[in-house]
Amino acid sequence: MPRVTQLLINGVKFSVDVDAGASLLSVLREDLDLTGSKYGCGEGQCGACTVLLGGAPRRSCITPVGDAARKPITTIEGLEKDGRLHPVQQAFLDEGVMQCGYCTAGMIMTTVGLLKVRPDPSDEEIAHYLEGHICRCGTYPRIMAAVRRAAKSMQEVRS
Amino acid sequence: MNTPREFPMSIEPERYELHAGRTYHFDLPRRDFFKVLGGGIIIFCLRDTLLDAQEAGRNRRRPEQALPQEISAWLHVNENGQVTVYTGKVEVGQNIRTSLTQAVAEELSVAPGSVHLLMGDTDRVPFDMGTFGSRTTPTMNPQLRRAASAAREALIGLAAQAWNVDHAKLRAANGAVTDPESQRTASYADLAKGRELAQAIPAEDPLTPAAQWKVMGQPLAKVTGRDIVTGRHRYPSDIKLPGMLYGKVLRPPAYGAKLTALDSHDAEAIPGVTVVHDGNFVGVAAPSTRVAESALAALHATWNSPPKQTSSDALFEYLKKNAGQGEERVGHVVGSIEKGLADASQRLAQTYTVAYIAHAPLEPRAAVAEWKDGKLSVWTGTQRPFGVRGELAETFRLPEDHVRVVMPDMGSGYGGKHTGETAVEAARLAQAARHPVKLVWTREEEFTWAYFRPAGVIEVSAGLAGDGAITAWEFHNYNSGGAAITTLYNIPNQRIQFHPVESPLRQGSYRSLAAAANHFARESFMDELAHLAKMDPLDFRLKNLTDARLRDALQAAARKFGWGQSKPQPGHGFGIAGGFDKGGYIATCAEVAVDSASHQVRVVRVVSAFDCGAVVNPDGLRNQVEGANNMGIGGALFEAIQFENGRILNPHFAQYRVPRFSDAPAMEVHLIDRKDVPSAGAGETPIVGIAPAIGNAIFAATGQRLRSLPMAPKGL
Numbered sequence: 080m081p082r083v084t085q086l087l088i089n090g091v092k093f094s095v096d097v098d099a100g101a102s103l104l105s106v107l108r109e110d111l112d113l114t115g116s117k118y119g120c121g122e123g124q125c126g127a128c129t130v131l132l133g134g135a136p137r138r139s140c141i142t143p144v145g146d147a148a149r150k151p152i153t154t155i156e157g158l159e160k161d162g163r164l165h166p167v168q169q170a171f172l173d174e175g176v177m178q179c180g181y182c183t184a185g186m187i188m189t190t191v192g193l194l195k196v197r198p199d200p201s202d203e204e205i206a207h208y209l210e211g212h213i214c215r216c217g218t219y220p221r222i223m224a225a226v227r228r229a230a231k232s233m234q235e236v237r238s
Numbered sequence: 239m240n241t242p243r244e245f246p247m248s249i250e251p252e253r254y255e256l257h258a259g260r261t262y263h264f265d266l267p268r269r270d271f272f273k274v275l276g277g278g279i280i281i282f283c284l285r286d287t288l289l290d291a292q293e294a295g296r297n298r299r300r301p302e303q304a305l306p307q308e309i310s311a312w313l314h315v316n317e318n319g320q321v322t323v324y325t326g327k328v329e330v331g332q333n334i335r336t337s338l339t340q341a342v343a344e345e346l347s348v349a350p351g352s353v354h355l356l357m358g359d360t361d362r363v364p365f366d367m368g369t370f371g372s373r374t375t376p377t378m379n380p381q382l383r384r385a386a387s388a389a390r391e392a393l394i395g396l397a398a399q400a401w402n403v404d405h406a407k408l409r410a411a412n413g414a415v416t417d418p419e420s421q422r423t424a425s426y427a428d429l430a431k432g433r434e435l436a437q438a439i440p441a442e443d444p445l446t447p448a449a450q451w452k453v454m455g456q457p458l459a460k461v462t463g464r465d466i467v468t469g470r471h472r473y474p475s476d477i478k479l480p481g482m483l484y485g486k487v488l489r490p491p492a493y494g495a496k497l498t499a500l501d502s503h504d505a506e507a508i509p510g511v512t513v514v515h516d517g518n519f520v521g522v523a524a525p526s527t528r529v530a531e532s533a534l535a536a537l538h539a540t541w542n543s544p545p546k547q548t549s550s551d552a553l554f555e556y557l558k559k560n561a562g563q564g565e566e567r568v569g570h571v572v573g574s575i576e577k578g579l580a581d582a583s584q585r586l587a588q589t590y591t592v593a594y595i596a597h598a599p600l601e602p603r604a605a606v607a608e609w610k611d612g613k614l615s616v617w618t619g620t621q622r623p624f625g626v627r628g629e630l631a632e633t634f635r636l637p638e639d640h641v642r643v644v645m646p647d648m649g650s651g652y653g654g655k656h657t658g659e660t661a662v663e664a665a666r667l668a669q670a671a672r673h674p675v676k677l678v679w680t681r682e683e684e685f686t687w688a689y690f691r692p693a694g695v696i697e698v699s700a701g702l703a704g705d706g707a708i709t710a711w712e713f714h715n716y717n718s719g720g721a722a723i724t725t726l727y728n729i730p731n732q733r734i735q736f737h738p739v740e741s742p743l744r745q746g747s748y749r750s751l752a753a754a755a756n757h758f759a760r761e762s763f764m765d766e767l768a769h770l771a772k773m774d775p776l777d778f779r780l781k782n783l784t785d786a787r788l789r790d791a792l793q794a795a796a797r798k799f800g801w802g803q804s805k806p807q808p809g810h811g812f813g814i815a816g817g818f819d820k821g822g823y824i825a826t827c828a829e830v831a832v833d834s835a836s837h838q839v840r841v842v843r844v845v846s847a848f849d850c851g852a853v854v855n856p857d858g859l860r861n862q863v864e865g866a867n868n869m870g871i872g873g874a875l876f877e878a879i880q881f882e883n884g885r886i887l888n889p890h891f892a893q894y895r896v897p898r899f900s901d902a903p904a905m906e907v908h909l910i911d912r913k914d915v916p917s918a919g920a921g922e923t924p925i926v927g928i929a930p931a932i933g934n935a936i937f938a939a940t941g942q943r944l945r946s947l948p949m950a951p952k953g954l
Contacts (some may be wrong), residue, residue, distance in 0.1 A: 101528050109484065109526050114476035115469020117649070119600045120681040126892035127600055155469035168467040175459060175857050177333025178865055180313040180466035181473060181649030182598045215600045215650055216331050216862065217868025219902035220813065 089157025099145025115155035126212030129185035136192035138222035170229035178216035252719035255746030293638035319427030326366020345386035358645030368622035372919025386441035446911035448852035457857035474619035475604035485677035492884030523671035569735030578710025578731030582701025593878035601649020607664035620647035626658030679773035693746030694718020696759035718941035719752025761815035761930030794847035799827035811939025815930035821918025826927030849910035870928035
């Protein structure tokens with residue numbers, strides 16, 4: 080099995096030495112102690128492990144680290160810049176979304192990815208895009224509201 | 239192997255997981271430990287005989303208890319004026335870290351930001367039975383307020399002494415004591431500096447009435463919100479210790495299968511791997527989860543054939559057939575059923591069923607265990623840190639003061655994380671590997687080796703008088719449980735009984751216990767009776783109901799929903815249901831749409847009205863009600879555990895469908911803020927209204943009455 084020795088995560092080069100077939104999630108969490116990305120199912124069914132790979136949301140639990148090594152990786156830890164939250168993070172706070180918050184990182188990462196390609200998504204598009212994410216606490220209406228709020232605030236910044 | 243444990247009477251019998259014996263039996267040595275407390279101003283919260291039976295477990299003998307048992311919590315104002323509150327309650331997503339912070343800030347007159355709650359660390363907080371039964375708001379909230387109030391009075395006392403002014407003339411506000419006359423002010427930090435004052439709160443300590451609340455009664459954002467959105471918060475499964483290994487446990491292929499032979503040679507040959515085989519336990523510890531998985535796969539285990547066991551298809555027949563073998567408590571009897579039926583002009587009898595469902599908390603059970611100097615420390619996700627400490631002490635034959643359990647705010651539980659098997663497994667692996675070990679259950683393990691919400695069969699029959707009054711009510715619940723089994727409707731003749739059954743699957747507490755099942759049967763049946771009486775479902779309920787709070791909730795939900803104001807469009811239906819449990823009154827209206835081609839049911843709109851007394855945090859409370867409704871849609875429409883011969887057939891999210899975005903309806907929550915009534919908990923009761931409201935709406939839309947939960951796993 081080929082090895083992976085370097086990863087670009089949140090703009091920082093990390094040295095590792097792992098099998099290319101290892102899941103990206105396991106490398107993030109165990110080798111690099113970046114625990115913001117969560118294990119929820121290990122099967123790509125719940126979205127808790129979502130990171131951005133080259134800007135697009137990917138389920139890190141079913142992504143071999145060898146695939147991830149070729150592209151820049153963004154995790155939840157990389158969204159805050161100089162103490163300023165990303166608008167999507169801020170929107171999740173402002174909408175009072177969280178109960179246990181375990182699904183939140185994945186939800187935020189997919190939302191960041193969504194708003195890159197659809198800056199003004201409809202409710203149907205939001206629900207469709209996030210359908211692969213589970214929030215067992217059932218905060219779906221608030222997540223929807225947070226995505227709408229984030230879209231609005233990011234558009235205001237652009238205009 | 240199953241030695242029953244003793245619990246106080248206040249623990250409901252259906253919390254089966256708390257009554258079961260321990261899973262593993264190991265041999266271990268023992269050693270002593272220490273305990274330290276900080277200085278400053280410390281207020282002890284003494285137990286109140288009225289409030290504490292469950293939290294204290296006062297009937298339980300605890301000779302090894304390190305702290306005086308009569309202390310339920312304490313509060314510390316340090317020399318910088320920062321407030322730390324110590325409580326055994328834990329944060330599992332129900333938002334009590336925030337609501338309890340509000341409680342302390344309110345009475346101590348400080349900003350919520352200067353209050354920190356230290357929760358669920360058994361070495362540092364007073365004993366607490368556990369965070370379940372919606373008990374935190376009615377019990378811990380007033381206790382912490384009393385402690386905070388006493389601390390405020392102590393600080394005022396220090397200022398009064400220093401300034402030689404009458405105590406009663408001084409005021410506390412914004413973390414400082416002020417003398418309005420002289421305009422002198424001293425911050426709490428100034429007053430606490432150089433002090434070592436410890437006192438118990440007085441027996442009578444008046445609390446600020448709800449009408450005068452400034453911090454409570456207002457929304458306060460989740461105090462850990464920023465740590466969560468940045469990924470900084472460490473959940474139990476995120477804990478990492480130096481030198482830590484990763485564990486995996488070998489599971490039997492089916493419940494009841496016994497290991498007959500194990501060849502661990504290949505697994506042990508993998509560098510860094512420790513294999514543990516102790517009784518019925520087989521596990522591995524390795525430098526990474528990846529290596530642990532390889533080691534597990536390299537174990538050659540032989541299992542005997544498990545005994546033949548029943549299946550989900552035959553479940554309800556099984557439950558009825560096996561009822562009455564255990565000891566039954568006396569049921570609830572009022573008047574005479576025979577007389578009530580004789581008075582009736584119409585009679586109806588129906589049977590409802592409820593499937594086993596899984597909690598499926600998004601964070602699976604997780605534990606990190608470390609042995610150091612003969613003392614065991616475990617970080618784990620549990621609603622009962624002290625209960626898990628007891629399990630560990632018992633399993634490893636340690637005095638309880640040699641065991642520390644720490645519970646970082648976890649990724650939810652819903653009643654599913656009351657037991658400590660992951661902690662025990664991690665501790666056994668760590669003991670053998672001589673390194674800390676982390677064990678995180680896989681989703682499949684979580685679906686298979688945790689416990690389920692009990693399945694059940696519920697038989698209901700009733701008699702109706704010509705005017706729509708219910709004359710007789712008989713209600714039998716087989717296995718699912720006795721929570722909220724009695725009815726608030728005014729019925730002169732009742733016979734209500736819970737019949738325990740030896741469950742084929744491991745079952746235990748689930749959000750609201752059996753209140754959800756009993757409300758499903760009761761409120762669906764009320765709808766059937768309304769139909770029989772040719773009355774509007776709301777009118778029929780109100781005719782048979784004098785309880786003012788439930789009437790208010792039903793009428794409020796109906797008003798906000800527009801009940802009776804408009805007709806549903808074709809293919810849509812409206813349903814209503816109400817209920818009461820654990821001090822809270824819920825009424826829920828639902829609109830469903832049934833697709834005529836695909837026969838799929840979609841919940842379009844939900845309106846709930848909820849009364850749980852004086853509202854502590856309206857935004858947090860709304861979130862709980864919304865979440866309960868969304869979670870409840872799963873149990874109502876499609877969640878069910880399928881099993882056969884000791885195997886779970888759908889232990890993955892791809893097979894076990896939980897509510898997702900497209901299932902979430904438009905939702906409105908109306909809070910009935912009763913400032914004249916003590917606050918009740920709210921994490922559980924709102925869930926009881928949604929399933930019957932949906933079922934009743936499906937009936938209204940289609941004329942089809944669905945009496946089994948889940949109602950439409952594959953559409954109608």
